[in-house]
Amino acid sequence: MHDQHNSSKQRSGINASQHQAVHYLDGPCLVLAGAGSGKTTVITQKIAYLLQTCSYPAHKIYAITFTNKAAREMSERVRKIVGPKLLRGLNVSTFHSLGLRFLRIEHAKAGLKANFSIFDSGDSLGILQELLATTDKARLRAVAQTISLWKNALLDPDQAAHVVKNQDEQQIISIYRSYQATLRAYQAVDFDDLIGLPTRLLSQQPELRQTWQDRVHYLLIDEYQDTNACQYEFIRQLVDARAMFTAVGDDDQAIYAWRGASADNLKNLAHDYPNLKVIKLEQNYRSVQSILAAANKLIKQNPKFFEKSLWSELGQGAAIAVSAMDSDLHEAESIAIRLAAARFEHQAKWSDFAILYRSNHQARLLEQALRNLRIPYTVSGGQSFFDKTEIRDLLAWLRVIANPADDPAFIRAATNPRRGIGQSSLQALGTAAAHCGQSLFATAVNADATIIAASRARAAVHSFTDLIEHFQRMAGVENSSTDLLYVDKSNTSQLLDELLQAINYEQFLYDNLDERQAQTRWGNALDLFAWLKDKATEDDLSLLELVQRMALINMLERQDDAEQSSVKLSTLHAAKGLEFPYVYLIGIEEGLLPHRGNSESIPSCEASASLVQEQQLQEERRLMYVGITRAKLALHLSWCRKRRRAREYVYCEPSRFIKEMGLEPEPQSTDNTSQAGATLNRLKNLLQKN
DNA sequence: CGAAGAGTAGTTTTT
DNA sequence: CTACTCTTCG
Numbered sequence: 164m165h166d167q168h169n170s171s172k173q174r175s176g177i178n179a180s181q182h183q184a185v186h187y188l189d190g191p192c193l194v195l196a197g198a199g200s201g202k203t204t205v206i207t208q209k210i211a212y213l214l215q216t217c218s219y220p221a222h223k224i225y226a227i228t229f230t231n232k233a234a235r236e237m238s239e240r241v242r243k244i245v246g247p248k249l250l251r252g253l254n255v256s257t258f259h260s261l262g263l264r265f266l267r268i269e270h271a272k273a274g275l276k277a278n279f280s281i282f283d284s285g286d287s288l289g290i291l292q293e294l295l296a297t298t299d300k301a302r303l304r305a306v307a308q309t310i311s312l313w314k315n316a317l318l319d320p321d322q323a324a325h326v327v328k329n330q331d332e333q334q335i336i337s338i339y340r341s342y343q344a345t346l347r348a349y350q351a352v353d354f355d356d357l358i359g360l361p362t363r364l365l366s367q368q369p370e371l372r373q374t375w376q377d378r379v380h381y382l383l384i385d386e387y388q389d390t391n392a393c394q395y396e397f398i399r400q401l402v403d404a405r406a407m408f409t410a411v412g413d414d415d416q417a418i419y420a421w422r423g424a425s426a427d428n429l430k431n432l433a434h435d436y437p438n439l440k441v442i443k444l445e446q447n448y449r450s451v452q453s454i455l456a457a458a459n460k461l462i463k464q465n466p467k468f469f470e471k472s473l474w475s476e477l478g479q480g481a482a483i484a485v486s487a488m489d490s491d492l493h494e495a496e497s498i499a500i501r502l503a504a505a506r507f508e509h510q511a512k513w514s515d516f517a518i519l520y521r522s523n524h525q526a527r528l529l530e531q532a533l534r535n536l537r538i539p540y541t542v543s544g545g546q547s548f549f550d551k552t553e554i555r556d557l558l559a560w561l562r563v564i565a566n567p568a569d570d571p572a573f574i575r576a577a578t579n580p581r582r583g584i585g586q587s588s589l590q591a592l593g594t595a596a597a598h599c600g601q602s603l604f605a606t607a608v609n610a611d612a613t614i615i616a617a618s619r620a621r622a623a624v625h626s627f628t629d630l631i632e633h634f635q636r637m638a639g640v641e642n643s644s645t646d647l648l649y650v651d652k653s654n655t656s657q658l659l660d661e662l663l664q665a666i667n668y669e670q671f672l673y674d675n676l677d678e679r680q681a682q683t684r685w686g687n688a689l690d691l692f693a694w695l696k697d698k699a700t701e702d703d704l705s706l707l708e709l710v711q712r713m714a715l716i717n718m719l720e721r722q723d724d725a726e727q728s729s730v731k732l733s734t735l736h737a738a739k740g741l742e743f744p745y746v747y748l749i750g751i752e753e754g755l756l757p758h759r760g761n762s763e764s765i766p767s768c769e770a771s772a773s774l775v776q777e778q779q780l781q782e783e784r785r786l787m788y789v790g791i792t793r794a795k796l797a798l799h800l801s802w803c804r805k806r807r808r809a810r811e812y813v814y815c816e817p818s819r820f821i822k823e824m825g826l827e828p829e830p831q832s833t834d835n836t837s838q839a840g841a842t843l844n845r846l847k848n849l850l851q852k853n
Numbered sequence: 854c855g856a857a858g859a860g861t862a863g864t865t866t867t868t
Numbered sequence: 869c870t871a872c873t874c875t876t877c878g
Contacts, residue, residue, distance in 0.1 A: 229868070259868055284867085298873085300863090354868055421866065522865050527869095547867080585854045620854085675856085715868070736866045758865060786866080807869095808864075 177201075177208065184409070184442045185209045188217070191406040191436040193387070193429065195413065197473045198458070198792035199449030199742065202411045206383050207237060209409060210253070211244040213381055222252035223380035225401075229389055231257055231716055233740060237385070258394050259715050262357035265375075267711070272371065273360045278707050280351040280562050280569040281714035283549060287342075287353050289571055294341050310339045314355035315391040315423030317362065319343075349602075350568040357715075358393050365400035376403050386739075387412030387432075391423035395431065406436055414469060415462050418736060418786050420778070430468050447473045447792075449742050451480025454798050457824040458791045464823055465781045485826050486801040487817070491750070494803050495528035498747050499536050501799070502730065505745060513539055517731040517743040519790050520750050521758060526732050529749075539729035543737045549714070553672070553684040554691055556580075558713060560662060564634045565707045567604040570596075574603065576631075580671035583623030591615050592624070604628065634662060638706040655699040655706050659692050735790045746794035748787075751802040752815040757783040787820045802828065 177185070181201055184194045185208045196202035210226060213219040228234045238255040256264070263281070270277055282290075284307065291303050309332065313323040320340040327333050346352060352360065365372045379401050384390070387410040390398070402408045410432060417426035433439050447455055455475050488494035502516055509515075518529055526542055533540045548554060559575035566572070577584045589603075595614045596606040606614070608628045615621040637658050663669075668688060672681040699709055731743065750756060757780055791798060800821065805812045817828035 231868090257868070357868085418866075422868085524864055581855065583854070587854080623854095734866065755865095782866095 177204070178446055180442055180444050180446075181205050181208070184444070185212050187409075187440055187442070188407070190438045190440060191402075191432070192409040192440045192442065193432055194409060194411040194442050194444060195429075195469050195471060196411055196444040197413055197447060197471055198416060198789070199447040200444035200473070201448055202385070202413070202444065203237065203240070203740075205444070206385060206409070206411055207240040207244065209383060210241050214241075214245050214249045214253075219381060220252070221250060222254065223378065224383075225254040225261070225379050225381070226256075226383040226385070227261060227398075228255070228257055228385045231260070233385060234260075257715070258397070259354060259357045262361050262397075263711060263715060265361040266352070266357065267708075269361070269364060269371065272364055272368070274347070275352070276350050276566075278350065278566040279711075280349065280566045280572065281357070281711055282346065282351045282353045282571070283714060284354070285550065285555065286351070286571050290342060290345050291338065294338050294345070306335055306338060309335050310342060311355055312423050313339065314359050315393045317359065317393050317396060348568070349570050350566055355393070358397055362393055362397040362400060366396070372400055372403070375401060376405070380407060382408040384408065384410045388414050388417040388426045388429060389419045389424045390428050391425060393423075395428045399435070414467065415465070415471070415785055416739060416789050418739065418782060418789060420782050441469075443469070443471060445471060445473055447475040448477075449795050450475060450792060451477050451796060453480040453482055454791060454794050457483055457798075457826065458788055461784060461791065461820060461824045462788045465784055481797050483824070483826060484797075484799045485821060485828060486799070487829050488801055488803045489805070490812070491525075491528055491803050491806045494749055494801055495532040496535075498529065498749060498801065499532035499538060502745075502747065503536055503538060505797075509745075511744065513728050513730050515744040516747070517733060517738065517741070517745070517793065518747045518749060519733055519735055519738050519793065520748075521735060521756050521786070523734060525750055529732055533730065540732055541729045542732045548687070551684070551687055553668075553688050557668065557688055557691060558710070560666065561706065561710045561713075563604065564631055564638060565710045567631070567635070568602040570603045573607075577624075577627050580666060580668060582627060583620065584627060585620075588615055588620045588624060604631070608632075630665060634658060637661070655704065655709065656696045658706065659696055659699070663688075663692055735786045738793055739789050742793055742795055744794075744796045745799075746790070746797070747799045747801070748790045749801050750806075751787075751800050751818040751821060752806070753818055754815065755806075756787060756818045756820060784820065784823075787818075791824075800826070
């Protein structure tokens with residue numbers, strides 16, 4: 164109906180199924196897109212189609228991705244098709260940023276002031292540490308995860324109380340309650356609330372739902388298999404009965420069950436929308452057949468709801484190489500050398516190569532080995548920019564200026580850099596604040612000798628609050644008990660400069676750390692502030708908007724220039740959606756790649772425990788599948804006979820996945836390897852001379 | 854209050 | 869091995 168006058172305009176690179184997915188607008192649409200089958204093409208082409216041919220206004224189209232990077236790439240690709248004019252106003256964002264935008268508009272309905280803070284996982288852990296009165300990190304993380312899973316299942320503490328399985332969870336319920344109360348007292352939300360609160364509001368308030376449904380005329384969702392119950396409901400509330408949406412996903416690439424995602428949402432979609440149109444994309448445009456065949460064999464071991472078989476026209480390709488290594492150290496060195504040799508042999512770029520692994524700490528040895536050979540690399544995944552101490556320190560200052568009720572930010576800012584405020588002062592403030600139900604900041608401003616006896620400490624506290632108040636005035640904060648008003652957006656940039664001066668952070672770093680560390684940290688700090696100032700002037704943002712946005716943005720985005728010519732090191736999770744001509748998949752061992760979780764099986768139900776184990780194994784298999792399907796031309800697998808764990812060597816066995824792919828864990832002939840070893844050594848010498 | 858030192862525990866994946 | 873914590877001393 165829509166496409167009759169447009170077929171001539173179609174670009175040649177789109178196949179029949181893709182064409183169908185792009186043009187289907189008669190109702191809800193689910194695209195089951197196998198790895199490398201061009202799912203991003205479908206989404207971007209569909210947005211372009213809506214804009215160009217169907218004359219949808221850009222601001223009524225919403226596209227949701229899981230990462231900021233994916234969002235940026237998507238709008239970039241759309242821009243290339245339709246140009247900047249039609250793109251203006253298009254909403255491409257992550258679930259979390261969309262939730263944030265929602266809350267910035269509807270904060271009052273959620274019982275929040277405009278200046279609410281966003282807590283990252285570190286802040287949440289800190290609160291739990293207080294509530295549980297323990298420093299046991301494993302315990303804290305377990306509790307945090309349990310609460311997070313409840314939130315992602317849209318269960319408030321009362322509802323969660325109905326589903327608790329044991330006494331331990333019973334205790335966590337009460338922690339959950341206090342945790343929520345604490346967040347509210349701090350005027351803060353955590354990552355989960357960013358989606359949970361909007362979803363609750365939408366389902367409880369019909370007129371609000373109407374308002375938002377009028378805004379969202381067409382919705383597109385990427386990586387649909389990774390949505391959790393809460394996100395599913397959020398989408399449902401936004402699209403309602405009109406159901407104009409396209410979801411794109413692949414159940415074989417569902418790798419986020421551990422954070423509440425459920426590929427069942429693919430099935431649920433068919434149930435909730437009986438007129439759902441399901442379109443499969445089965446032609447793979449990425450990998451040669453040797454790689455695809457192995458991937459298909461592996462994933463066939465998993466039960467599936469939607470049968471799907473990938474094929475490609477890209478030729479057989481080289482056989483997949485499997486290497487057994489003596490140790491993890493040997494593996495890292497060997498991979499680095501092989502990689503350098505392969506680059507030489509194929510006259511390829513460094514950026515054509517990726518080394519993928521299950522867990523972050525595996526990157527350490529690799530980095531060392533690559534550095535030794537002067538091979539440029541970038542690490543993705545791993546520690547996020549915002550987990551770095553220096554960044555958290557500085558953001559704490561901005562947070563406490565924007566939201567004085569943010570106690571964790573207050574504590575962090577007050578003690579970093581050191582300024583004469585220590586444990587005992589904070590303790591005194593804490594008890595006083597708890598006593599009269601005020602924030603630490605409010606208590607500190609009014610602190611007299613009855614609260615803090617030592618006059619030196621009291622002076623330190625007041626000089627700190629004076630400083631904060633100075634910047635609050637500068638930011639245009641009208642500090643009253645009602646909503647804070649942020650009038651002044653013009654001098655955000657100046658404020659940032661002055662702040663950095665006033666707290667003397669550079670000095671602090673060089674005083675406390677060795678030269679090298681201080682240098683990198685100060686570099687990070689400058690990067691952060693340069694970025695902040697950029698954003699502030701470019702988008703005309705107030706300090707508040709800036710701070711809230713920061714919590715969600717990953718700074719590693721703007722490293723494109725460095726990535727142009729470097730080998731990519733990445734966890735399997737972070738590699739999803741990427742592709743490389745040459746891929747090294749390392750550490751393919753029992754216990755590491757099918758990762759053995761510390762299965763704290765509850766003795767009461769053995770049957771369900773083994774069911775859980777089976778599901779975990781299937782997820783690991785999908786993870787392996789994701790890794791394999793990143794490779795276009797060649798794939799190299801390796802595993803280690805022994806691996807250093809803590810301070811002892813642990814003996815390892817090759818992963819069952821290798822056999823499931825129809826490959827031999829041990830290389831066939833030994834003389835072959837020793838010969839290769841000699842060649843590699845020569846190459847190594849050559850490389851080190853360069 | 855905070856710096857320097859000794860000791861100890863730790864390893865899944867992330868918005 | 870290292871990153872972080874707790875202790876002790878100035």
